[in-house]
Amino acid sequence: MDKIYLDHNATTPIAPEVLHIVTSVLRDQVGNPSSVHSMGRSARVLLDEAREQVASLIGASPSEIVFTSGGTEANNLALLGVALGIGKTGGHIVTSQVEHPSVLNPCRQLESMGFVVDRLRVDELGRIDLQSLENCLTESTLLISLQHANSETGVLQDIEKIGEIARKKGVLFHTDAVQSVGKIPLRVQDLPVDMLSISAHKLNGAKGVGALFLKKGSPDLFSPVCGGNQEKKRRGGTENVAGIAGFGKACELAQKRVDSLEFLNLSSLREHFYQLVSTLISGVEIFGDLENRLPNTLNLGFEAVEGDTLLISLDMAGVAVSTGSACSSGSGLPSPVLTAMG
Incomplete structure (x- = not known):
């Protein structure tokens, strides 16, 4: 059947093309991308190429891409990174009732640490009321974290208008775009977005790899994953070279689909x-x-x-x-x- x-x-x-790259890198590449010998440099080249491919899909600069283990970690890096990096011990965060658990659960964790979290309601069509968003912002608001597309309904939020509200109030804006990147056109240079989460396995890549777009000039984030100085000290741990190389290829293929x-x-x-x-x-x-x-x-x-x-x-x-x-x-x-x- x-x-x-x-x-x-x-x-x-x-995607078959992604699988080919992942398996070939696992088979042929033995170097750590942080090593300075030729095998390490070869692995580093693969990371750099993939970073360019991911950045190209969303219209970002390669330096604005932070590789993670997936969309969940990217969301955690944005939320915990801002709260603990800027707010330190307190502050106000705005999200919604229809976010992914990888946003809602870190928010609960932050509440237990003394942060204040507002979860915006949605209407019967799943849309966030922008006036309610603007009304709930305060001088202590650190971050707005609202999804671009909902995984269950497919409803798209107006992240351009949300970002404009954030800019007007001087608040950082993160959007979980895991479901939308690669399915519809999305260019961060045209959007007032400070952070944006992506996951490889949502666009025909391998599981266990993702990225956070972190706009140039954004404040330094606290890194929930402490370790080495990988990803410009923004995410510790040896990079998943095979998965990331496949992620880059998946983004290249997604770009062709969007362009067509x-x-x-x-x-x-x-x-x-x-x-x-x-x-x-x-x-x-x-x-x-x-x-x-x-x-x-x-x-x-x-x-x-x-x-x-x-x-x-x-x-x-x-x-x-x-x-x-x-x-x-x-x-x-x-x-x-x-x-x-x-």
Whole structure:
């Protein structure tokens, strides 16, 4: 039976070109990129090339890219880095109720340390109210951390307007763009964004590697991963050379897809799929903003059918879908995102 994989927001299949690079580097490259001998320098060249490829995808400078172990670490570096690097022992952070656990859980940790965290509500379409954001900012606000795209609904927040509010108030702005980078055009030089998180395995790269865009001129961050002086002292630990080299290739491939306007075709397929389903099945409801969402994402509800029951039935039929964020699966609780949307 041919299987159909429809859970790309959880993870994507690794591209053959990426797999080739990862395996060849694991096989042929033995040097530590911090070593000064020729084998170390060879590994360093691979890191430098990948840094340029990742930076190119989002319109950044290579020096603004900090490699991490994934989107979760990138989010932690932004939140804990700002709070503990600038706020030290206190301050105010603004996020939302529909963020990924890798944002919400560090915020809880910071609250236990004396920081104040505001979690903005969203409306029934999953959108953050920008006036509420502006109203909650204070003189002690250190950071706004709001996602670009939601992994469950695909809803896109207006990070340009959010960034403008942050700039006006003199507040740093971090966005979790793990779900949007590589799926839609995104250029940081055109956006008032100070930090932006990326994950390789969301765009056909290998698992276990990601990056944080850190805008030139941003304050020094506290590094939650203490160790050596790697990544310009911003993230300790020997770099995952094979994964990072593959990440660079994945970004190069993603750039070609974005340039070819593949996302427009995906949007058409998404709409066609929804029309078919809603025509064939009664009582279908779509959740989230219909206009501003990822081109590959639909969040549907079916009358009188439990989500887990439908998931298992589809799985038995060879179709892989999800009822929520992969990082929250197995909790047995309703989706926090849909709950926040009412």
